[in-house]
Amino acid sequence: MRVRSWAEPYKIKMVEHLQMTTPDERAVAIREAGYNTFLLRSADVYIDLLTDSGTTAMSDRQWAAMMLGDEAYAGSKNYYTLEEAVHKYYGYKHLIPTHQGRGAEHLLSKIAIEEGDFVPGNMYFTTTRLHQELSGGQFVDVICDEAHDPTSEFPFKGNVDLDKMQALIDKVGADRIPYLSLETNVNMAGGQPCSMANIKAVGELCHKHGIPVFLDATRAVENSYFIQLREDGYADKTIAEILHEICSHTDGCTMSAKKDSLVNIGGFLAINDDKLAEKARNIVVVYEGLHTYGGMAGRDMEAMAVGIGESVQYDHIRARIGQVEYLGQQLLDEGVPIIRPIGGHGIFIDASRFLPHLSRDQFPAQALAAALYVDSGVRAMERGAVSAGRDPETGENRYPNLELVRLTIPRRVYTQAHMDVTAESVVSLFQNPERVVGLRFNYEPEYLRFFQARFEPILGDAVLTGS
Ligand SMILES: *Cc1c(COP(=O)(O)O)cnc(C)c1O
Numbered sequence: 001m002r003v004r005s006w007a008e009p010y011k012i013k014m015v016e017h018l019q020m021t022t023p024d025e026r027a028v029a030i031r032e033a034g035y036n037t038f039l040l041r042s043a044d045v046y047i048d049l050l051t052d053s054g055t056t057a058m059s060d061r062q063w064a065a066m067m068l069g070d071e072a073y074a075g076s077k078n079y080y081t082l083e084e085a086v087h088k089y090y091g092y093k094h095l096i097p098t099h100q101g102r103g104a105e106h107l108l109s110k111i112a113i114e115e116g117d118f119v120p121g122n123m124y125f126t127t128t129r130l131h132q133e134l135s136g137g138q139f140v141d142v143i144c145d146e147a148h149d150p151t152s153e154f155p156f157k158g159n160v161d162l163d164k165m166q167a168l169i170d171k172v173g174a175d176r177i178p179y180l181s182l183e184t185n186v187n188m189a190g191g192q193p194c195s196m197a198n199i200k201a202v203g204e205l206c207h208k209h210g211i212p213v214f215l216d217a218t219r220a221v222e223n224s225y226f227i228q229l230r231e232d233g234y235a236d237k238t239i240a241e242i243l244h245e246i247c248s249h250t251d252g253c254t255m256s257a258k259k260d261s262l263v264n265i266g267g268f269l270a271i272n273d274d275k276l277a278e279k280a281r282n283i284v285v286v287y288e289g290l291h292t293y294g295g296m297a298g299r300d301m302e303a304m305a306v307g308i309g310e311s312v313q314y315d316h317i318r319a320r321i322g323q324v325e326y327l328g329q330q331l332l333d334e335g336v337p338i339i340r341p342i343g344g345h346g347i348f349i350d351a352s353r354f355l356p357h358l359s360r361d362q363f364p365a366q367a368l369a370a371a372l373y374v375d376s377g378v379r380a381m382e383r384g385a386v387s388a389g390r391d392p393e394t395g396e397n398r399y400p401n402l403e404l405v406r407l408t409i410p411r412r413v414y415t416q417a418h419m420d421v422t423a424e425s426v427v428s429l430f431q432n433p434e435r436v437v438g439l440r441f442n443y444e445p446e447y448l449r450f451f452q453a454r455f456e457p458i459l460g461d462a463v464l465t466g467s
Contacts (some may be wrong), residue, residue, distance in 0.1 A: 003462040006322055010412060011314035013060060019043050019452050027462060028216025030149040034454025035439055035463055046377030047418050048410070052144075052267055052345050054100075054258035055410035059310060062232050062262065062303040062311035069299025074151070078301040080293040082268075089240060089312060090217065092248045092270035092276035098288050099295030101218055101256025102127040104269035104288060106216060108254055109135040111279040112178040120168055121181035121216075122160045123147055123188050126387060126448055127255075128181060128216060133392060137178070140168055147189040148268050148401040150350045155230045155311050157192035157341075158185060158223070160202045174209040182250060185226070188275075188383060190404070191324075191343025193226035195262045196245060198232065203249035212273070217253035220246055221260040221406045222344035225317045228386060240312040252276075256452045259345070262307035262411060266296050279319070326416060330423035336430050346408035349426065350382060354405075357435050362458055368429070370455075371436040371464040372405070376425035387450040 021029070021044060033039035037050060048055070083095045098104045105128050113119060115136030121128065122143040132358040133280040146154035160182065169177065182202060186192050206213050226241035230232050234242060246252065252271035257263050269284075271277040281291040287375040288295040292409035296304075319343050322347055337353035351365035358364040365384035372378050375458045383402035391398055407422060429436065457463050 005334075006319065008319050008412070010059070011315075018046055021045065023374055023376055026250050026327070026377055027464070030370050030373050030463065034443065035366065035457070036450075036453055036455060037369050037373060037381060040373065041455070044377075047380045047414065048379045049346070049407045049422065050379045050381050051300075052235070052259060052408045052410050053256065054263070055413060056258075056262045056264065057412040058262060058264070058303060058307070059412075061310070065302040065306045066126055066299040068302050070299060070316060071298045071313045073293075074290055075221045075292050076298040076301070078298040078305070081141045081305045084303040085308045086268065086270055089308050090220075090242060090253065090270060091244050092252055093272045094252075094270065094274070094281075095289055096269040096271070096280045096284050097294030097296055097301060098269060098284065100258055100265060100267040100291035101254060102131065102267075103130040103288050103295060104254035104256075104267050107166075107269050107280050107283055108179075108252075109137065110283055111276060113130070113137040114178070115416075116176065117178050118168060118172050118176055119178065119181060120160075120165055122158055122183050122194070123186050124434055125183060125187055125216065126450070128449075130448060133168055142168065142180075143186065143189065146233070147186065147192060149400060150190075150337070150348075150353075153340055155193075156195040156198060157189050158183065158194040159198040160194070162201060162205055165205060168211055169211075174211055177211050179210075179212045179214045179251075180206050181216055183218070184223035184246065185344045187219065188346070188402070189343075190402075191219070191222065191345045192339075192341075193223040193230075194233050195342070196227050196242070197231070201294070212251040213249070215247060215250040215253035216255075217247070217255060217270075218256040218259045219316060219344060220253075221311045222321060225314075225321055226344065230331075238312070239314055243312060256305070257304050258309075260311050261304050262311055262400040263300065263304045266300050266304045268294070289400045303380050320409075320411055323414075323416070323419065327407065327409065327419040329425060330419070334423075334427045334430065336426060339402075346406045348383065348402075349405040349407070350403070351405050352403045352432060353369050355436055357434055358436070358438045360399050360403065362440070364436075364438065365403045366455060367436050367463055370397040370439070371429060372425060374462075374464040375429060376421065378407070378422050378425055381408065382450060383405075386453060389449055393454075406455060414459075432466070437463050437465060439463065
């Protein structure tokens, strides 16, 4: 019998028109943007796969919730609705709202890290590591080796390698480790999940040594879906039950609600420990806002509370990850080198294998993202050497194993036809890779350089030659 198709569990109520451009217009736009897709104007973009952060389409229920905004400076009703949702689905005791994920990372780094500390994590994330470093900490990667291998099919590439964690404890001592930062559905590894068994074991190991575990819960719902799909004993548990269990092995979380929680802005820090929460509540007023809004409008907190409830619905998360899978499968069918297994929020193209004629210092992933834009108006993002930045000690470029272009799928925004157009463009470049020209820096900012850096082609004046 034929496999039956699935379709989105929603229909379209309002549309936003997209700008159609020609390759010549896009060649000019990308040059003016310094060959950095972050510097393009969104009006010049056709299909925007730059990020899934804050790019969600909210539901009619969320828009209705916006009308319930209680914009009181202190003690807004919406804070209490949000607190209830976080408590119900994530289970943590104290909620400190922040304007977005990095706001929470900033607060946690400030209250927990001391100069000279070591902060282990399962692969770095750009903002997370930078806040740790700015607080005097040193990030230590304790993710399993499979995560760094784009060809490994291991189903839980987000897992912490317990031996690496134990080795760090033995080397520096538990009292130099303020917490372990545990990321679910590890972004930089390609949206790869951790298993529940691993999360539990990580909690046990850390707690035995008195080290708290802070979850980067940004994509914990997506991780929950993969646990349900792949891990023994979870097929009959709901997404909400799995999410709750993940959090139960940890002591708090930082959260970018712009991802899983289906809102355009927002985040939070959640903490079980009363004393640490008190510190966070005190410092949030310095950097974000009063502890009952933390940089968000009341209406945004209300929409987030509704979004959290929607995010754990099985039909939602299956369609969300199903769309990513749909795009990835089309690329795999044409032999395009992408990270396997297909992850939760995007397709990560292995630019080193895609463009073998470019060396690492010609930034193949940056060049491929720029060329893809010229070809079809699809905007992707570099996740390789440019994102990794320079080593703060030596000042040298960091060349991570993974040199990737990320096609990130916004939640509930694009249709399958948009995925088809995207796949066709990637495949056409893959069939003529030598058309893509390498890049070099002509402006490099000091912090998180990938956002604002400018480049130029190493040869000629175009990143994509011929047609
Ligand atoms: C997006 C993200 C963050 C940072 O959140 P912002 O809301 O962009 O500040 C932190 N960790 C992970 C895993 C993320 O994906």
